[in-house]
Amino acid sequence: MHSDISSSPSGAPERVSSFWDDPAKRSLVYQLITLMVVGFIGYYLFSNTIKNLHRQSIATGFHFLGKEASFEIGESLIGYSAASSYARALCVGILNTLKVAFIGTALTLFLGTLIGVARLSTNWLVSRLAAVYIEIFQDVPVLLQLFFWYAVFNDSLPAPRQALHPIPGVFLSNRGLVFGVLAHNPVYVYMGGAFLTACAGVYCLRWWAGKRQDKTGKTFPLLRSGAGILLGLPLFVWLCGGAPIAMNVPHLAGFNFSGGVTVSPEFTALLLGLVLYTAAFVAEIVRSGIQAVSKGQKEAAMSLGLKPWQTLNLVILPQSLRIIIPPVTSQMLNLTKNSSLAVAIGFPDFVSVVNTTINQTGQAIEGVAMIMTVYLVFSLLTSAFMNWYNGKIALVER
Amino acid sequence: MRSRRLWVWMSVAVILLGAGVATAGTLSDVRAKGFVQVGVNGQLAGFGIPDEKGEWKGLDVDTGRAIAAAVFGDAKKIKFVPLTAVQRFTALQSGEIDVLCRNATWTLSRDTALGLSFVQVNYYDGQGFMVPKKLNIKSAKQLDGATVCVLPGTTTEQNVADYFRTHNMKMKPVVIENNTELNKAFFSGRCDCLTSDASQLAGARSVAPNPQDYIILPEIISKEPLAPAVRHGDDQWKDIVNFSVLAMIEAEELGITSKNVDEMLKSTNPSVQRFLGVVPGNGKDLGVDEKFAYNIVKQVGNYGEVFERNVGAKTPLALERGLNALWTHGGLMYAPPFK
Numbered sequence: 001m002h003s004d005i006s007s008s009p010s011g012a013p014e015r016v017s018s019f020w021d022d023p024a025k026r027s028l029v030y031q032l033i034t035l036m037v038v039g040f041i042g043y044y045l046f047s048n049t050i051k052n053l054h055r056q057s058i059a060t061g062f063h064f065l066g067k068e069a070s071f072e073i074g075e076s077l078i079g080y081s082a083a084s085s086y087a088r089a090l091c092v093g094i095l096n097t098l099k100v101a102f103i104g105t106a107l108t109l110f111l112g113t114l115i116g117v118a119r120l121s122t123n124w125l126v127s128r129l130a131a132v133y134i135e136i137f138q139d140v141p142v143l144l145q146l147f148f149w150y151a152v153f154n155d156s157l158p159a160p161r162q163a164l165h166p167i168p169g170v171f172l173s174n175r176g177l178v179f180g181v182l183a184h185n186p187v188y189v190y191m192g193g194a195f196l197t198a199c200a201g202v203y204c205l206r207w208w209a210g211k212r213q214d215k216t217g218k219t220f221p222l223l224r225s226g227a228g229i230l231l232g233l234p235l236f237v238w239l240c241g242g243a244p245i246a247m248n249v250p251h252l253a254g255f256n257f258s259g260g261v262t263v264s265p266e267f268t269a270l271l272l273g274l275v276l277y278t279a280a281f282v283a284e285i286v287r288s289g290i291q292a293v294s295k296g297q298k299e300a301a302m303s304l305g306l307k308p309w310q311t312l313n314l315v316i317l318p319q320s321l322r323i324i325i326p327p328v329t330s331q332m333l334n335l336t337k338n339s340s341l342a343v344a345i346g347f348p349d350f351v352s353v354v355n356t357t358i359n360q361t362g363q364a365i366e367g368v369a370m371i372m373t374v375y376l377v378f379s380l381l382t383s384a385f386m387n388w389y390n391g392k393i394a395l396v397e398r
Numbered sequence: 399m400r401s402r403r404l405w406v407w408m409s410v411a412v413i414l415l416g417a418g419v420a421t422a423g424t425l426s427d428v429r430a431k432g433f434v435q436v437g438v439n440g441q442l443a444g445f446g447i448p449d450e451k452g453e454w455k456g457l458d459v460d461t462g463r464a465i466a467a468a469v470f471g472d473a474k475k476i477k478f479v480p481l482t483a484v485q486r487f488t489a490l491q492s493g494e495i496d497v498l499c500r501n502a503t504w505t506l507s508r509d510t511a512l513g514l515s516f517v518q519v520n521y522y523d524g525q526g527f528m529v530p531k532k533l534n535i536k537s538a539k540q541l542d543g544a545t546v547c548v549l550p551g552t553t554t555e556q557n558v559a560d561y562f563r564t565h566n567m568k569m570k571p572v573v574i575e576n577n578t579e580l581n582k583a584f585f586s587g588r589c590d591c592l593t594s595d596a597s598q599l600a601g602a603r604s605v606a607p608n609p610q611d612y613i614i615l616p617e618i619i620s621k622e623p624l625a626p627a628v629r630h631g632d633d634q635w636k637d638i639v640n641f642s643v644l645a646m647i648e649a650e651e652l653g654i655t656s657k658n659v660d661e662m663l664k665s666t667n668p669s670v671q672r673f674l675g676v677v678p679g680n681g682k683d684l685g686v687d688e689k690f691a692y693n694i695v696k697q698v699g700n701y702g703e704v705f706e707r708n709v710g711a712k713t714p715l716a717l718e719r720g721l722n723a724l725w726t727h728g729g730l731m732y733a734p735p736f737k
Contacts, residue, residue, distance in 0.1 A: 082559035154586035254543040346574040362512035
């Protein structure tokens with residue numbers, strides 16, 4: 001009787017609301033509803049777009065990719081001419097964007113770390129100079145910086161015929177920096193192979209040295225021996241191959257230089273603007289990362305008798321990197337995305353090529369979709385790599 | 399540039415989201431708004447640029463004013479939207495502007511795949527090359543290996559590539575979206591030559607630091623009929639825009655100017671009477687005021703006046719009438735009868 005009374009009020013509602021009382025099932029329903037709403041919005045956007053495009057008789061689809069592009073592109077890492085297809089033109093754009101992103105990211109990390117460490121220097125002048133740098137470059141919009149550098153190159157450098165000629169084989173004019181490179185020779189390919197072999201060798205050596213130190217406590221001069229292997233092996237191959245030194249030297253032909261390698265003012269201005277701007281942010285991140293490691297860590301390391309570089313390398317950096325990596329990742333993504341400002345100063349990056357494509361084919365939706373996809377893929381790949389790296393160096397708690 | 403990109407995105411968003419109601423009629427939309435929204439260049443002297451007082455000047459600008467005069471009887475009921483070459487067609491497609499008067503070349507693909515309709519040409523142009531005098535170049539055929547400054551998103555980019563391919567020459571383009579930045583790059587010596595429509599080269603030269611240091615080469619490598627454009631599929635609006643341009647041409651042929659238009663109202667010539675709406679009919683057929691042509695000539699002027707005022711011999715551009723003279727003077731400007 002007693003149990004009946006107590007069980008019926010609790011039992012009856014249980015049957016009615018058992019489904020809602022289960023948070024897992026309830027959230028499943030919410031997720032289904034959300035999915036349906038998102039799906040409906042997606043469908044609405046898609047069908048409405050198709051209808052609108054049809055109504056305005058605008059062509060749709062990606063058939064244009066196979067057509068002849070019939071416009072020239074200023075600089076390209078792969079063979080390209082006006083007779084190439086739109087697909088190839090877009091590849092040229094993607095590679096140009098990647099070129100800026102890769103070189104830019106590497107330089108930014110280097111410069112940013114340098115300035116971040118300088119900001120913490122006990123030397124008053126060095127620390128203040130770093131602070132001034134950070135404040136100036138962080139506060140001026142990056143687009144203005146790009147215009148500034150581009151104008152500096154165009155207005156201050158002479159025409160090709162009056163090009164500055166600081167050392168033989170190098171010319172600096174308003175067409176860019178032109179310098180001689182080694183003429184193609186199969187020996188250089190073998191040297192590349194030798195370098196890769198040396199890399200593998202150094203990796204093994206490092207592993208062996210680590211093992212030995214764990215066992216015997218003896219250290220191994222890894223830096224010197226590693227550098228020796230990395231330089232020595234390719235040098236050996238070069239000597240064996242007859243030490244070829246034929247150069248492809250630029251010379252003035254008609255309007256411009258021919259031969260050699262040209263670094264255009266557009267590329268340099270873009271790279272310089274992006275690197276100087278982003279490095280200011282990276283410097284602040286590096287500084288904050290290092291300062292976030294408690295002072296006691298440093299003092300403890302010193303009292304153990306570690307040298308200053310060992311303190312930095314073995315104690316401070318491993319801890320500060322954990323703080324530094326995630327915000328630096330987002331700065332790297334920023335740099336990649338900001339590289340689309342290239343259109344302003346005429347560097348043929350992906351956005352610039354797509355702009356021309358959109359205008360010649362009139363297919364803005366497809367063009368914008370491609371821009372979105374490409375930048376999304378770049379960003380996801382960068383962030384996947386950095387997340388992997390972050391996971392690798394994260395504090396392993398035992 | 400970021401705001402510019404944002405702007406293209408917005409246009410795309412309008413196409414994505416915009417419900418299909420714009421077809422109700424551009425004319426009624428324009429009347430409801432109370433002004434005509436005209437896409438113009440904004441940076442091109444002689445065609446579309448604000449002067450030092452902020453007042454819009456140019457051949458394309460005046461073409462826009464003629465349309466406003468036809469629709470509202472008031473050339474001032476107009477808003478100008480400066481657009482880059484890359485933005486312009488998207489702006490028209492998405493309904494941001496009602497008509498595009500921005501030195502746009504009429505081509506087959508633009509008239510079809512882009513969903514636009516071009517009307518009467520208001521300037522017959524052709525693409526040329528401008529080079530610094532000190533390069534000592536007399537012909538475009540000497541340009542092998544040249545670095546060429548060119549605007550993106552124009553027929554120009556394709557024409558110049560075609561020209562160099564045809565003559566088996568090499569070129570290196572420097573492509574900058576902003577007209578002013580592009581000209582700056584050329585005048586600072588980044589490029590050996592600047593290529594564009596001949597009228598634009600004259601416009602760019604007129605605002606150069608040292609105009610006399612540059613010459614325009616004799617070769618004209620393309621046909622560039624520059625015409626206003628509207629969205630495809632609204633025939634009434636297209637007719638109004640078309641006959642606004644044609645009215646300026648017809649007025650010049652009939653000898654009606656902004657100065658003598660009031661006297662011409664008393665003319666006994668039936669063509670003039672019909673044209674100025676003294677004898678009604680044209681306005682009703684077109685769906686605008688009977689006085690539309692009178693208003694255009696009175697407030698904006700005939701084609702000859704507009705040409706001379708903006709790009710003619712007395713302006714810094716100093717362009718000849720050439721192909722843009724009336725057909726009666728050996729040019730291509732020819733209007734169908736207004737009856």
